[in-house]
Every structure is written in structure tokens, then in C-alpha cells.
Amino acid sequence: QQPVQSPQAVILREGEDAVINCSSSKALYSVHWYRQKHGEAPVFLMILLKGGEQKGHEKISASFNEKKQQSSLYLTASQLSYSGTYFCGTPREGAQKLVFGQGTRLTINP
Amino acid sequence: DAGVIQSPRHEVTEMGQEVTLRCKPISGHNSLFWYRQTMMRGLELLIYFNNNVPIDDSGMPEDRFSAKMPNASFSTLKIQPSEPRDSAVYFCASSLARLAQSQETQYFGPGTRLLVL
Numbered sequence: 001q002q003p004v005q006s007p008q009a010v011i012l013r014e015g016e017d018a019v020i021n022c023s024s025s026k027a028l029y030s031v032h033w034y035r036q037k038h039g040e041a042p043v044f045l046m047i048l049l050k051g052g053e054q055k056g057h058e059k060i061s062a063s064f065n066e067k068k069q070q071s072s073l074y075l076t077a078s079q080l081s082y083s084g085t086y087f088c089g090t091p092r093e094g095a096q097k098l099v100f101g102q103g104t105r106l107t108i109n110p
Numbered sequence: 111d112a113g114v115i116q117s118p119r120h121e122v123t124e125m126g127q128e129v130t131l132r133c134k135p136i137s138g139h140n141s142l143f144w145y146r147q148t149m150m151r152g153l154e155l156l157i158y159f160n161n162n163v164p165i166d167d168s169g170m171p172e173d174r175f176s177a178k179m180p181n182a183s184f185s186t187l188k189i190q191p192s193e194p195r196d197s198a199v200y201f202c203a204s205s206l207a208r209l210a211q212s213q214e215t216q217y218f219g220p221g222t223r224l225l226v227l
Contacts, residue, residue: 041201
């Protein structure tokens with residue numbers, strides 16, 4: 001079953017913060033975050049493997065709440081380069097395959 | 111490292127024609143994934159291979175789609191006959207799975223943009 005992302009779209013001014021959520025009705029074993037710029041391939045950001053884990057990449061960080069079956073991606077002091085569509089992917093139990101959410105489109109304006 | 115290589119980058123064909131998409135995974139990676147992306151359906155996994163063996167093809171839409179991986183450095187996705195609803199961007203991704211069920215980073219190729227008229 002596909003994880004659900006919220007919001008579907010966000011428009012920010014440069015320097016503002018954003019939070020993107022990813023939730024699942026089934027148990028989460030890990031959460032993968034990707035960013036895709038228009039016309040390009042998805043690019044890996046980070047994997048969270050354990051409940052309670054938090055990671056950071058530049059000014060982008062994420063947390064994983066295993067009990068709540070959700071993960072959140074935090075973008076701090078957003079830059080123009082952060083624009084794109086963000087996807088979370090969650091694996092099926094015992095499998096390598098990822099099921100991706102529908103994506104959250106982030107637009108950063110000057 | 112060259113990354114995942116896909117060809118062609120763009121393909122325009124007429125309904126009923128055969129289409130073959132090609133992928134070269136990152137050297138040393140043992141898992142390969144084929145995805146399709148459309149506005150309506152998002153990013154969908156079609157099939158994935160581990161050590162050249164198809165593991166899960168439950169995402170393949172119908173018999174018109176087939177995929178092969180004859181060796182560790184090459185895979186094809188074939189659509190025969192093609193239909194307008196197959197128009198999409200097709201991505202190939204590869205990863206290095208250290209264990210059979212390990213969750214590893216997937217590296218995506220640039221994609222093939224397919225338009226079926």
C-alpha cells in the first residue's frame with residue numbers, strides 16, 4: 001500500500017522552513033527520501049532505518065517515528081535549490097522493493 | 111563512476127510498434143529496478159532483479175511488457191505492441207544489496223521519455 005504524503009504542494013519564500021510528512025497504514029521498517037527536480041531523475045537524500053532515528057543532509061533533516069508509522073522531512077532556511085518534488089519510499093516487508101508516496105511539490109520563490 | 115545509463119533518452123513511436131528500453135546499472139550493483147512515472151499514477155515499480163534473476167514482476171501492467179537481464183551489466187524493458195497509454199518516463203535504478211532483504215540506496219538513471227502516438 002502506498003504511503004501518504006502531506007502536504008501535496010508547498011510554496012515558500014527563500015529562507016522559510018517546511019515540513020513534509022510521510023505516513024503509512026502498515027508497519028514501517030525504513031523510510032527512504034528522494035528529491036526529483038523537474039525533468040530529472042529522483043536523487044537519494046537519506047534512509048532512516050530505525051525508529052527514533054534522525055538524520056541530516058545540508059539543512060535538510062528527517063525523523064522516523066516507528067510507533068506512529070510516519071516520517072517527517074524538515075527543510076530549514078530553504079534555498080532556491082531545494083525546489084522539486086520530494087518522495088518518501090517504504091519497503092514491503094522482507095523485500096527490497098520500495099513503494100513511493102505520491103510526492104510533495106516544493107516551490108521556493110526568491 | 112558513470113552512474114546508471116539508460117538509452118534512448120527520448121523515444122517517439124506509433125501505436126502498435128515495438129519499443130525496447132535499455133539500462134546499464136552501476137558496476138558492482140546486484141539489484142536492478144524498472145519504474146514508470148506518470149502524472150496520474152506517480153512513480154510505480156514495474157519489476158526488479160537481484161543477481162540477474164527477476165524477483166518481483168507484479169507491477170508489470172500486462173503481457174505486452176517484458177523485461178530481461180541477460181547479465182549483470184545490461185537489462186531491457188520491452189513493450190510490444192505499444193499503446194498511447196504507455197506514454198511515460200521510464201526509469202531504471204540499481205543498488206548494492208548486501209543481504210537479500212536489505213534496504214539499500216537506489217541510484218536512478220536519467221530516464222527514457224516515451225511518447226506513443
